[in-house]
Amino acid sequence: MNRIALLAAEVAGAATLLAVPAQAGAATTTATGTVTTCGASGLQAGLATKVCVEVTGDQVQLYGQVSLAGPPTPGGPAPQTKELLTTLSGEVVGGASLGSSNGRTLFTASTVQARGVGGTVPCGSTVHGSFGVASFPWNPAPVTVNVVVAC
Template sequence: MNRLAQFAAGAAGAVALFAAPTAAAAATTTTAATTTTCGSSGLQAGLSTKVCADVTGDSVVLYGQIGLAGPPSPGTPWPPHVEVLTTLSGDVVGGASLGTSQGRAVFTGSTLRIDGVAGTVPCGSTVHASFGVEAIWRLPAPVTVDVPVVC
């Protein structure tokens, strides 16, 4: 192959290489933004808890969070080891249930996220979520949040 043919082949390859990202960028679609809303923190089983909802369009994902309620007392073994039972539930206000998730978790000092309830809801509705945590000799005092779904 002569030099002119090699140059032409290289130039054609470079044009194809640089043209591909432009075509790919034009094909990119926009996605709906996710809005996270959390309720007020509560004290359950000696731990700080809250319930949150991620809303993207008409999709809702509910989750609970468990964290330390404050600094550990002097002489407390570290990391703490608290076994808890959790209940996460959600429903559309005046409508259908999104479900309930119950489970067992072990809190060891780091913030713990409890997932398990999600769904698609009608635009303009409100989702009510509840998160309860109980440990031995400590009953739950569920935390809640109401979230509007604006599409």
């Protein structure tokens, strides 16, 4: 991506963040009874990021997702590979930690996910998830989600 396209993608992403309420999320249900809820997208390290919670009964799994903030410039150079430092964490609000996961991944253009946080939670509990991405010279600006586990 050239600098103008990257700047345009960042501005578009920032405008999207301002237009979406902080706790907004989309929920989907799969055939297995799993409900997936994602928090609002954010820009980190020049990329689009979000954190999601998959709930199946009283079992929850969190994941963070990284993708391009916009399409590559047509006819432009291929996106450069970035080394990303990721941090995913989850907790039951007012209760136990569901753990945290720190990782490194190489990102070029395909969407990647960070997983490894989750567990069993009491019905009616609220799960809070956070996902941060850093890549030199950008510091993380974590995205979050809060989900009530209905069971």
